[in-house]
Amino acid sequence: MTAKLTGTAALVTGASSGIGAATARRLAEHGACVALVARRRDRLEALAAQIDKAGGTALAVEADITDRTQAEAAVQQAVERFGRLDTLVNNAGLMLLGPVVGADTQEWDRMIAVNVQGLLYTTRAALPHLLQAAEEGPRRVADIVNISSIAGRVASNGYGVYSFTKFGVNGFTESLRQEVTQRHVRVGVLEPGGVATELGSHNKPEVRNQMIDPFYQQTEVLAPEDIADGVAYMVTRPRHTAIGELWIMPTEQL
Numbered sequence: 001m002t003a004k005l006t007g008t009a010a011l012v013t014g015a016s017s018g019i020g021a022a023t024a025r026r027l028a029e030h031g032a033c034v035a036l037v038a039r040r041r042d043r044l045e046a047l048a049a050q051i052d053k054a055g056g057t058a059l060a061v062e063a064d065i066t067d068r069t070q071a072e073a074a075v076q077q078a079v080e081r082f083g084r085l086d087t088l089v090n091n092a093g094l095m096l097l098g099p100v101v102g103a104d105t106q107e108w109d110r111m112i113a114v115n116v117q118g119l120l121y122t123t124r125a126a127l128p129h130l131l132q133a134a135e136e137g138p139r140r141v142a143d144i145v146n147i148s149s150i151a152g153r154v155a156s157n158g159y160g161v162y163s164f165t166k167f168g169v170n171g172f173t174e175s176l177r178q179e180v181t182q183r184h185v186r187v188g189v190l191e192p193g194g195v196a197t198e199l200g201s202h203n204k205p206e207v208r209n210q211m212i213d214p215f216y217q218q219t220e221v222l223a224p225e226d227i228a229d230g231v232a233y234m235v236t237r238p239r240h241t242a243i244g245e246l247w248i249m250p251t252e253q254l
């Protein structure tokens with residue numbers, strides 16, 4: 001694999017499992033130093049050790065990105081360790097499904113906190129470093145990739161507030177793109193369809209039984225590595241090319 005990201009540093013939120021872990025591995029294979037951000041330190045340290053063993057460089061950063069101070073400290077730790085930040089992958093997320101009628105508002109709060117507030121805090125903290133990397137860095141370009149969802153484009157029954165957060169991510173991405181692309185910070189959104197990860201496991205048992213397990217049993221799903229390939233494709237484009245939006249769907253779902 002050509003090391004197009006050699007000399008750059010990336011931060012991936014939600015790197016302790018699923019799409020985030022696969023993306024961190026893939027960016028390290030492309031030569032980036034990678035800061036792994038999530039709450040489960042043991043998992044981050046295990047992944048950092050794997051990446052190091054494979055010849056890459058990774059830093060485990062335990063942080064709850066719903067806390068603004070922790071999100072800022074995570075970005076700061078990455079910049080202190082690697083001296084720079086060229087790529088931000090806003091991947092951490094929570095999907096709690098179910099009807100709006102009689103909904104558990106604490107579930108709404110938790111989703112909004114991670115999918116929206118956490119993404120905003122991390123982005124705000126990272127932007128000055130990304131702008132600097134775009135001006136002075138080895139590639140003279142920097143990237144933000146926001147992992148949204150096909151549920152951020154198409155609404156489905158039961159996806160209510162999850163969809164709300166992901167539609168929000170899409171709108172924010174487009175707005176920020178207009179603000180900073182001319183300064184060579186590319187801001188793109190990647191919208192996966194179903195991917196085999198732990199994402200559904202945080203739901204109440206009745207939701208898992210009625211919505212999530214049948215979906216995984218009946219439908220073809222993607223692997224986290226399929227999404228990691230998409231992120232790598234976006235951030236390894238030459239400086240004059242920006243990918244604004246990328247859908248990745250299992251063939252059966254398109």
Ligand SMILES: NC(=O)c1ccc[n+]([C@@H]2O[C@H](COP(=O)([O-])OP(=O)(O)OC[C@H]3O[C@@H](n4cnc5c(N)ncnc54)[C@H](OP(=O)(O)O)[C@@H]3O)[C@@H](O)[C@H]2O)c1
Nearest residue numbers: 014016017018019038039040065092093149195197198199
């Ligand atoms: N799987 C799918 O079918 C699918 C489809 C479309 C889009 N997506 C999106 O893809 C992204 C990744 O999801 P996934 O499928 O890989 O699910 P996952 O395996 O459950 O990963 C979610 C990640 O988010 C992290 N996270 C959650 N709350 C956090 C917090 N407060 N602070 C820091 N990190 C936090 C988790 O780490 P800790 O628990 O260690 O903090 C975990 O690493 C999400 O944004 C999701 O919406 C997934």
